[in-house]
Amino acid sequence: MSDATVFETTCPVPRVPGARVLLAHGGGGRLTQRLIEDVFLPAFGNPALLARHDGAVLDLPAAAPGSPRLAMSTDSYVVQPLFFPGGDIGRLAVFGTVNDLAMCGARPLWLSAGFILEEGLQLDDLHRVVDSMRAAAQVAGVLLVTGDTKVVDRGKGDGIFLNTAGIGVVEATEPLCPAAVRPGDRILLSGDVGRHGIAILAARESLGFESELESDCAPLSEPVLDLIREGVRVHCLRDLTRGGLGAALVEIAEASRLRLMLDERAVPVRSDVTAACEILGLDPLYVANEGRFVAFVDAEDAERALAILRRHVVSRNACRIGSVGEATDGLVTMQTRLGSTRVVDLPSGEQLPRIC
Amino acid sequence: MSDATVFETTCPVPRVPGARVLLAHGGGGRLTQRLIEDVFLPAFGNPALLARHDGAVLDLPAAAPGSPRLAMSTDSYVVQPLFFPGGDIGRLAVFGTVNDLAMCGARPLWLSAGFILEEGLQLDDLHRVVDSMRAAAQVAGVLLVTGDTKVVDRGKGDGIFLNTAGIGVVEATEPLCPAAVRPGDRILLSGDVGRHGIAILAARESLGFESELESDCAPLSEPVLDLIREGVRVHCLRDLTRGGLGAALVEIAEASRLRLMLDERAVPVRSDVTAACEILGLDPLYVANEGRFVAFVDAEDAERALAILRRHVVSRNACRIGSVGEATDGLVTMQTRLGSTRVVDLPSGEQLPRIC
Numbered sequence: 001m002s003d004a005t006v007f008e009t010t011c012p013v014p015r016v017p018g019a020r021v022l023l024a025h026g027g028g029g030r031l032t033q034r035l036i037e038d039v040f041l042p043a044f045g046n047p048a049l050l051a052r053h054d055g056a057v058l059d060l061p062a063a064a065p066g067s068p069r070l071a072m073s074t075d076s077y078v079v080q081p082l083f084f085p086g087g088d089i090g091r092l093a094v095f096g097t098v099n100d101l102a103m104c105g106a107r108p109l110w111l112s113a114g115f116i117l118e119e120g121l122q123l124d125d126l127h128r129v130v131d132s133m134r135a136a137a138q139v140a141g142v143l144l145v146t147g148d149t150k151v152v153d154r155g156k157g158d159g160i161f162l163n164t165a166g167i168g169v170v171e172a173t174e175p176l177c178p179a180a181v182r183p184g185d186r187i188l189l190s191g192d193v194g195r196h197g198i199a200i201l202a203a204r205e206s207l208g209f210e211s212e213l214e215s216d217c218a219p220l221s222e223p224v225l226d227l228i229r230e231g232v233r234v235h236c237l238r239d240l241t242r243g244g245l246g247a248a249l250v251e252i253a254e255a256s257r258l259r260l261m262l263d264e265r266a267v268p269v270r271s272d273v274t275a276a277c278e279i280l281g282l283d284p285l286y287v288a289n290e291g292r293f294v295a296f297v298d299a300e301d302a303e304r305a306l307a308i309l310r311r312h313v314v315s316r317n318a319c320r321i322g323s324v325g326e327a328t329d330g331l332v333t334m335q336t337r338l339g340s341t342r343v344v345d346l347p348s349g350e351q352l353p354r355i356c
Numbered sequence: 357m358s359d360a361t362v363f364e365t366t367c368p369v370p371r372v373p374g375a376r377v378l379l380a381h382g383g384g385g386r387l388t389q390r391l392i393e394d395v396f397l398p399a400f401g402n403p404a405l406l407a408r409h410d411g412a413v414l415d416l417p418a419a420a421p422g423s424p425r426l427a428m429s430t431d432s433y434v435v436q437p438l439f440f441p442g443g444d445i446g447r448l449a450v451f452g453t454v455n456d457l458a459m460c461g462a463r464p465l466w467l468s469a470g471f472i473l474e475e476g477l478q479l480d481d482l483h484r485v486v487d488s489m490r491a492a493a494q495v496a497g498v499l500l501v502t503g504d505t506k507v508v509d510r511g512k513g514d515g516i517f518l519n520t521a522g523i524g525v526v527e528a529t530e531p532l533c534p535a536a537v538r539p540g541d542r543i544l545l546s547g548d549v550g551r552h553g554i555a556i557l558a559a560r561e562s563l564g565f566e567s568e569l570e571s572d573c574a575p576l577s578e579p580v581l582d583l584i585r586e587g588v589r590v591h592c593l594r595d596l597t598r599g600g601l602g603a604a605l606v607e608i609a610e611a612s613r614l615r616l617m618l619d620e621r622a623v624p625v626r627s628d629v630t631a632a633c634e635i636l637g638l639d640p641l642y643v644a645n646e647g648r649f650v651a652f653v654d655a656e657d658a659e660r661a662l663a664i665l666r667r668h669v670v671s672r673n674a675c676r677i678g679s680v681g682e683a684t685d686g687l688v689t690m691q692t693r694l695g696s697t698r699v700v701d702l703p704s705g706e707q708l709p710r711i712c
Contacts, residue, residue: 030702060426152710165470247385279487288384
């Protein structure tokens, strides 16, 4: 990892039950080295990471035609609890950044990881998170090539904060952004919404809330890249994280200055999510997801796009939830289950703190 | 910034004295949007950031011959206090990652920024940090192209934690790494050591320590790229952050499995740093720097390399501090001021917590 990447041990040191992170693990000395050797390198070892640089040196894939375009993205993860049904902070941090790159029409290639550990963290929890990141990176086909660890004093952090940044090679030939959205475009949604946010809430002991629900946390690059490779005219992609489907659509409407028309009945929400939202006073439209996205596609390609999405497990319930109108007011309108039409706006504040 | 990048305001909203960060600023709704519009976009606005993607799409410079090699690096910054003589967490976060890329022989091009803010942070402090990042990015010739903001509850963070990741294009034609170090190589140091760590300590009120000292926090890419462009046979570069000169040399010795021979009298330390270290019981060899590096260069090129380094303000006091021996024991030995020779090892723990 950055600053100190000597990797001499050939067999990883056994995990010591009850061992905790010390401030000195962040000091740049022997203990920092041990943390890197015992925890990070055994999990992520690859030529770029093992090269003992301050950073990773990376060869772009030779197949990229001409001067390739890159995508870069970053997210910090502060989710509580660190482990929840269907995922954990490490899985979230890998798939979250992979998904942001996918939304740029890019094939994710490389990730960095920046850990901010709280003094006193159980080393075993760190191992679990790192193991989960390794598995997630393998699933998503990315390499974790550089990293950094800091330790903050007890009471100045919260277990683990984790930042990932990612690089991908853009495969989309046209820009994917709100400005590319056209009147008449169909709005496709990759699956049911609200599971991640509710799963996090259910995992918070203080709520005493029982549920079988698991987070939808998953990588989205394969279905997205299939859309692009098979020539679907995709105009804009957005994953539905903080703020949920509602926030994503409002942002795209405002940026494109077009009217988005949504059909509430077409938006899949599982009955247990609906029930939990009713109890908690939440609107599933604004509840966070970590494995869902919307695609704005040319009307003529919509059915073909749905067929492509449905080939992938993560988007097997993809459906059309609306279309783009002619009005240039930048509003999202929704035909409700009751048949009335209302304007969808951003929530002003915080529905669910620290869900990612 | 990632997740929500609508930029509609043409004039930034005036700063409100005493305004603070709320949990809702991290919720992905209107307040997140306001934070992005009022704080981040006015500071960093550039086409990649303003494109309203989940990530930035980046064109590699056309001049790069063949398939370019990239460098990627990341660091999280948790320094306390946030503002100190000669810098602040924002300046540190820009130059720190720029320097890690430079140490890979790369020209730094793009940065991401991930903010973890503590609820209750003065918004004005955030503005100051962001303004400082903008100025630093301009000095270092990099663009901040994507970002993310999270807010954690009061008492679960410490004002601002800041991660930057960076991408550069590698200009070095040979690998720069400990494995490339050769017996006979000269070890060059770009200037006096220990100022950053001591400046941070002096800024911590609890020490009640008065000093004129400023951090050496500075970008190192220009002198490094000049060495490469002018054909100096550079074998390894390392900036001297956590753990200082001592840790950097020990890591390179262990990784190269060669003996590094250091002359203590040749290592420049300012008299006020020496005095502070004596009072505090610190060894300047292990005190952190944020604008210093060592270069391992072919013996025949050492004088020319020093002349090139001395053309740059940041490395005008560059000097030769040692050389690489024939022994393959991976040790760092130092001829002390008293004429004796001792082995330099890594400190086991933490000399100065949270200096970067």
